[in-house]
Amino acid sequence: xxxxxxxxxxxxxxxxxxxxxxxxxxxxxxxxxxxxxxxxxxxxxxxxxxxxxxxxxxxxxxxxxxxxxxxxxxxxxxxxxxxxxxxxxxxxxxxxxxxxxxxxxxxxxxxxxxxxxxxxxxxxxxxxxxxxxxxxxxxxxxxxxxxxxxxxxxxxxxxxxxxxxxxxxxxxxxxxxxxxxxxxxxxxxxxxxxxxxxxxxxxx
Numbered sequence: 001x002x003x004x005x006x007x008x009x010x011x012x013x014x015x016x017x018x019x020x021x022x023x024x025x026x027x028x029x030x031x032x033x034x035x036x037x038x039x040x041x042x043x044x045x046x047x048x049x050x051x052x053x054x055x056x057x058x059x060x061x062x063x064x065x066x067x068x069x070x071x072x073x074x075x076x077x078x079x080x081x082x083x084x085x086x087x088x089x090x091x092x093x094x095x096x097x098x099x100x101x102x103x104x105x106x107x108x109x110x111x112x113x114x115x116x117x118x119x120x121x122x123x124x125x126x127x128x129x130x131x132x133x134x135x136x137x138x139x140x141x142x143x144x145x146x147x148x149x150x151x152x153x154x155x156x157x158x159x160x161x162x163x164x165x166x167x168x169x170x171x172x173x174x175x176x177x178x179x180x181x182x183x184x185x186x187x188x189x190x191x192x193x194x195x196x197x198x199x200x201x202x203x204x
Contacts, residue, residue, distance in 0.1 A: 001102045001112060002038040003156035003177025005191070008078030008112075009034035015072035016065045023064060035178050039157045041103045041128045042066065070107035077115035081176065083192035088121035090195045096202075097123050097148060101138045103159075105129035135159070136166030143167070152201045154188065161185065170201055 009031040046062035106129035113119040156177025164171040173187040
């Protein structure tokens, strides 16, 4: 999602800072920090954000921030990449099955879909908060439970690339996003190009 479908960093930072202030914590987040941790699992983000705390306390603090984040994004949304809804509509009209797999917490994908009214285009979702597993496992889970004979994962970071390799699928790099992947990886310059670009992965 992050760096592929939208950029929620500004809202995430605002929500976390509200929660941290209410808890009397000294930490404050900005969009650069949020971009740097996007794509990581929640337990890793908790350890990096609260390095002086025990693992259990870091998770507790992070859970408070994430609940505020979900509420904030449900109300305010984020910045969609230009042409996103049109792209999703076109892909559905072309007969593609669309799923979102993220390392986010439960409620994050739902907030995205609800605020921006995009749920009609998405056939399945999975996330770390629901399964407790990383993205590679969850990509494979979505493929298997929906009986997909072919699938393509689109992501923007090295972590996305690694997870896709773990799942045994082809990968398309959202080069407009936040991260870098190995040189020579097939890439997508903008989301609007996706309906044409995917034809190379699913020949008629």
